[in-house]
Amino acid sequence: MIPDALLALIRKFEGLRLKPYLCPAGVPTIGYGHTGPDVRINMPPISEPTAEAMMQQDAATFHRAAGKLSPRLWLEGDNKHAAIADFCFNLGTTRYKSSTLKRRVDAGDWQGAAEELQKWVWGGGKKLPGLVARRKAESTLIVNP
Template sequence: MNYLDIIKEFEGFESRAYLCPAGVWTIGYGTTKINNKPVKQGQVITQAEAEQELVKHCEQVERDILQLVKAPLNDNQKGALISFVYNIGIGAFKNSTLLRLLNAGDFTGAAEQFARWNKAAGKVLPGLTRRRAAEKELFVKED
């Protein structure tokens, strides 16, 4: 499973804006902004538009990650991080132990950190637990 498959599977596609478990208006494949504007109640999107937004957002997430991660990453590690940061946001990643461990060259320790990010609004969510397991599996997989 690649990172786009992980994102699509765990975000799911919604053509109409909805409030996610963290209370943020979301649409498409977990998108909270369309053309840099926050998603609003009542907004609608096609699946093709959602896929374009997903790819565009992932490209930005990758650029953001590569500015922060100093350790060399293989494609699977990069993909796992794109899915992870797509979900938690670059601000949370920037201050994470996962990033600190990566930059220290502790890939095993960094991989173990995925499981800690399974909560939304303080509650453990089974879907996030499964997503983090899928991201970790991709992260540790040989290219």
């Protein structure tokens, strides 16, 4: 089951856009931050129920992926797992896989993990307020289960 905390993070920080757009990284995106080969910049708008279904599927995918990469998350409760799954949703599992953040999570160093999250706030060479807020929300879930 997908933790409510994960869905809340995605809804809050991705926002809902029914028309396709290019995210800051230049990737075609729709709904609640949904990307992939099914998203084209010239596709017609989607409905809110379709966006919700896409988000549920994406959230489940990244929840499982985070747990596979850091199995201890399955034992640590929904909030910690949701925080790392949201990080993976936002930045991808490849970045998480090779990160110091993952090493902290795997060691159970939650304060260290919260500190590592604060380093992932840059986009296009700029510190982005939206990423600062998102990492703060994830950190809060990690240190205040």
